[in-house]
Amino acid sequence: MMAPINLFSQDGDLDSSFGSGGFVETDVSGLDFGFGLAQQSNGAILAAGTSEIEPGRNAPTLIRYLADGSLDASFGINGIVVTDFNTTGIPRYTSILVQEDQKIIAGGQIGLNTDPNIIIVRYFPNGDLDPSFGIDGITVLDLSNDDRFSEMIILDNGKILVAGITRVDGSNKLTFIRLVPDGNLDPSFGDNGILATDNFALINAVLTLRVLEDNKILVAGSIAGSPKLLKFEADGNPDLSFGSDGVIITSSISSYRSAFSNSADGKIIVGLNRDIGNDESEGYLKRFLPDGSLDTTFGENGEVILNYENFRPLRIIIQPNQQILVFGSAYYGIDSVDGVVVRFRTNGTLDTAFGSGGTVNVSEVSPSDFLLQEDGKIVWIGTTPFASAFFLVRYLNDPFTFGVEDQTLKSLKVYPNPVQNKVTVAYELIQNAEVPYQISDVSGKILADGKLSGNRTVIDFSSFQSGLYFLNTASSSLRLLKE
Numbered sequence: 001m002m003a004p005i006n007l008f009s010q011d012g013d014l015d016s017s018f019g020s021g022g023f024v025e026t027d028v029s030g031l032d033f034g035f036g037l038a039q040q041s042n043g044a045i046l047a048a049g050t051s052e053i054e055p056g057r058n059a060p061t062l063i064r065y066l067a068d069g070s071l072d073a074s075f076g077i078n079g080i081v082v083t084d085f086n087t088t089g090i091p092r093y094t095s096i097l098v099q100e101d102q103k104i105i106a107g108g109q110i111g112l113n114t115d116p117n118i119i120i121v122r123y124f125p126n127g128d129l130d131p132s133f134g135i136d137g138i139t140v141l142d143l144s145n146d147d148r149f150s151e152m153i154i155l156d157n158g159k160i161l162v163a164g165i166t167r168v169d170g171s172n173k174l175t176f177i178r179l180v181p182d183g184n185l186d187p188s189f190g191d192n193g194i195l196a197t198d199n200f201a202l203i204n205a206v207l208t209l210r211v212l213e214d215n216k217i218l219v220a221g222s223i224a225g226s227p228k229l230l231k232f233e234a235d236g237n238p239d240l241s242f243g244s245d246g247v248i249i250t251s252s253i254s255s256y257r258s259a260f261s262n263s264a265d266g267k268i269i270v271g272l273n274r275d276i277g278n279d280e281s282e283g284y285l286k287r288f289l290p291d292g293s294l295d296t297t298f299g300e301n302g303e304v305i306l307n308y309e310n311f312r313p314l315r316i317i318i319q320p321n322q323q324i325l326v327f328g329s330a331y332y333g334i335d336s337v338d339g340v341v342v343r344f345r346t347n348g349t350l351d352t353a354f355g356s357g358g359t360v361n362v363s364e365v366s367p368s369d370f371l372l373q374e375d376g377k378i379v380w381i382g383t384t385p386f387a388s389a390f391f392l393v394r395y396l397n398d399p400f401t402f403g404v405e406d407q408t409l410k411s412l413k414v415y416p417n418p419v420q421n422k423v424t425v426a427y428e429l430i431q432n433a434e435v436p437y438q439i440s441d442v443s444g445k446i447l448a449d450g451k452l453s454g455n456r457t458v459i460d461f462s463s464f465q466s467g468l469y470f471l472n473t474a475s476s477s478l479r480l481l482k483e
Contacts, residue, residue, distance in 0.1 A: 002031055011397050012343070012355025015377055018164035018394040019069035023362075024388040026071070028080060029053055029291055030063055034381040034390035035094040035345045039395040040125075042104055043373070044075075047381055047390055048106055051082060059084040060093040060119075061389060063126065075128035083121065083129070091119075094368075097154050103130060107162065109149045110140070116162055117142045118149040120179060131405065134183035141177060142237060144168060150207035150221070151371060159186060163209040165201045174199040174223060195236040199223050208260055208315075220258035221268060225348050226250075226279050227258040227272050229288070243292030248284060254318075259328070261316040266290035269298075271306075271313025271326055283311030283328060285348065299348030306342055307350075309357060321398035327370040327380060330361070334481045339367030341381050341395065344463050345472075353440045353472050365391050372399060418481040421462040425471065427452060438472045441479075 004361070007138070014022030014300045024044050026032070030052025038046045045062055051061040059082045064075035068397045071079030077181040085091050091110035098104055104123040118141040122133035141147060146167040158181040166175040185193025200223065209281035215234035223230065227250045231242035234368030240248030250258060250270055259271035268288045283306035287298035294302040303395040306313070306326065313328040324344040331337050340361045343354035350358035362382075370380035376399040384391045411428045429435065434451040439459070440445060447464070452473070459471075464482045471478045 009396050011353060011395075012268065012341075012360045013396045015394040015396050017068060018377075019392070020395055021274070024065065024069040024390075024392040025384060025394075026063055026080075027388060028063070028082070030055070031058070031387040032061070032389050033090075033368075033383045033387055034392075036096045036106075036156075037369045037371045037379060037381050037392075038098050038104075038380075039371060039373055040098050040172040041063075043375075044072055045069075045373075045379060046096050046098070046104060047392065048093035048096040048108070049368075049381075049383075050090055050108075050388060053082060053084060057088075058092070060089045060091050060106065060110075060121075061095070062106060062123070063102070063397070064094065064127070065392070069392065069394070071341045074126060081123065081127040082092060088112055089116065093121075094149065097152065098443060099154060099158075105160065107149055107152045109147070115145050116147055116149075118147045118162065118177070120152070120160065120162065122183065122185065132182060137177065137223070139183040143175070145179075146172070148204075150205075151209040153209055153211050155211060155215070161209070161211060161217070163207045165205060165207070167194060168196045172201050174201045174219065174230075176217070176232075178257050179302075190236055197232075197236070199228075199230065208258060210260070210262055212262065218260070218262065218268070219392075220250075220260045222258070223247075224466065227270075229258065229260060229268065229270055229292075231292070241291065248288060248292050259313040259326075261318045261324075263318045263322060267295055269316055269318065269324060271316050271328070273312045281310050282306065283308065283313050285313070285316075285324075285326065285344075287348070297347065300415065304348040305433060308342065308361075311340065314367060315370055317370070319372065319376075321399055323351060323399065324348075325370075325372065325378065327367065329367050331332065336364065337366050339365050339380060339393070341370065341378060341380065344483070351472065352470050353438050356396075357471055360395055362393055365393075370471045372397075378422065412473070412478065414478055416480075418459045419464075420481045420483055421460070423459050423461055423480060425452060425459060426456045426458055428455065429453075435473055440472060441467065 014115045028051040032051045034049040036048035047063040050058045054055045057476040064072040087110045089112040093106040093108040095107040102125045102312045106121045119338045120139045122130040144167045145372040148165040160179040161179040176195045178186040180186045202222045205222040217232040220229045229248040231239040262268045285304040287295040315327040317325040326342045338361045343351040365382045367382040378395040378397045413426045439448040469480045
């Protein structure tokens with residue numbers, strides 16, 4: 001029965017060492033919305049959002065948690081920093097980054113939704129504003145009568161690249177802003193630090209930003225009414241070698257957000273959502289080669305359907321072992337929403353060794369952002385119903401075990417199948433390597449693991465009950481029936 005192995009936790013289980021059974025809720029004041037996450041080098045977790053400091057008036061909020069989910073009393077006031085800009089609307093931080101010196105950079109916007117401005121703010125590690133940045137720690141970017149913050153990246157030279165949407169000559173444009181490390185505009189970039197591209201963007205689009213090792217820029221979002229992936233040179237000009245003049249149109253269906261991530265080999269995975277009729281939609285992934293062409297080896301001709309009702313991908317992380325984590329929301333009617341994480345193998349097959357058949361979810365929480373901690377655990381943030389609290393959840397996860405690329409293992413076969421007592425796994429190893437494997441049941445629970453070496457491995461099934469099992473590697477999942 002292998003009972004001793006079943007006592008161990010598996011990937012996708014809630015981390016009982018975090019908060020209360022894997023959950024943390026923090027009620028700051030009035031209505032609270034949690035939007036962004038980051039991790040400091042000591043394992044502390046930073047959350048960014050907004051809180052209602054008095055009826056009808058909000059202020060951007062930062063919260064720092066210790067590794068166990070408790071509030072860090074050395075940060076701000078009992079772990080919480082509220083920065084009151086004394087403005088109308090809902091001023092908020094939606095992105096948070098940590099510099100190498102552990103100073104904290106928060107980005108978002110202030111002002112009314114009809115005339116917002118972008119804010120970039122830097123704090124000391126203890127939560128105090130850093131007066132050496134901008135003006136007393138704050139940089140306000142008022143570029144037009146409508147400036148929307150989306151995302152930011154700290155570059156290798158310490159400069160900060162911001163992606164947003166600004167109104168230029170009556171049209172909403174995808175815009176890049178680059179700041180030097182002290183928070184001032186970088187005169188060597190664009191027009192005194194600002195580059196409004198020719199790309200029209202929906203005013204409520206949420207852009208996803210990445211900077212590649214060659215300093216080229218990737219952006220995804222709803223551009224000109226449909227989800228697009230765009231690639232730019234480091235100076236902000238389109239990379240004409242990518243897609244069609246620097247652009248890939250990923251769908252003809254309008255979507256306000258397009259999540260994506262790029263792997264070590266330059267491939268790009270994009271997460272999208274499309275209407276399938278009857279007020280329903282489906283999430284799906286596409287993978288592209290570095291030149292922007294579709295990678296037909298991924299899933300079904302380059303596409304993988306996210307089989308979770310009304311799923312909207314929000315973030316994608318490619319783990320060190322090249323497995324794919326997709327984080328998003330699943331909507332049920334007007335008021336019901338789940339936060340969902342799904343894990344795939346590198347070839348696009350669902351990783352049934354994670355959670356319940358490859359998926360974990362939390363009901364009735366509106367999700368916003370997630371991160372992969374250095375120890376591999378997954379943390380995501382959202383807002384509880386009626387915006388009453390910041391909500392964090394943490395899952396166990398091993399992102400290192402399956403570190404073998406797809407091409408290492410070829411021609412995987414098992415026999416006999418159905419299995420009686422033992423099964424032989426035959427394969428071809430392209431390199432002189434060992435390939436980790438796991439045996440899981442239909443619920444995704446891991447029952448055994450080991451390594452494939454040489455050209456065949458025998459696995460003992462004599463203690464397994466009759467039923468359906470899966471042999472999982474980084475790139476394959478085979479069904480095994482135990483008689």
